[in-house]
Amino acid sequence: MKTAKIEVHASNPNIFAELGPPDADTHFLKAQIVAELYRLADAQKLTQAKAGALMGISQPEVSRLFKGHFREYSVERLMTFLTAFNQDVEIVIRPRPQDGSRGHITFKQVAA
Secondary structure, three states: OOOOOOOOOOOOOOHHHHHOOOOOOHHHHHHHHHHHHHHHHHHHOOOHHHHHHHOOOOOOHHHHHHOOOOOOHHHHHHHHHHHHHOOOOOOOOOOOOOOOOOOOOOOOOOOO
């Protein structure tokens, strides 16, 4: 039996950048925030209805959000959802090395 060779290459950690939409960085940030919202709701064993009540949205909206349909939500709104789960959100700005590349946004969860 002959085995086919598979070509493997290192990729960008941001899958959306690999796919090429113009707003890939923003979409990746939103995906990370939504993943954290899902983790928080799951850790507290909240139903979607209770998570929605906490965030101020309906259960069907929570369902869509957790299934990855979050394009209509701004990063700011998603951050307010994090604060509803009693999370602090901190924005830190620092200079980037002068290497010609653009700055980037990083999501980092800090364990309690």
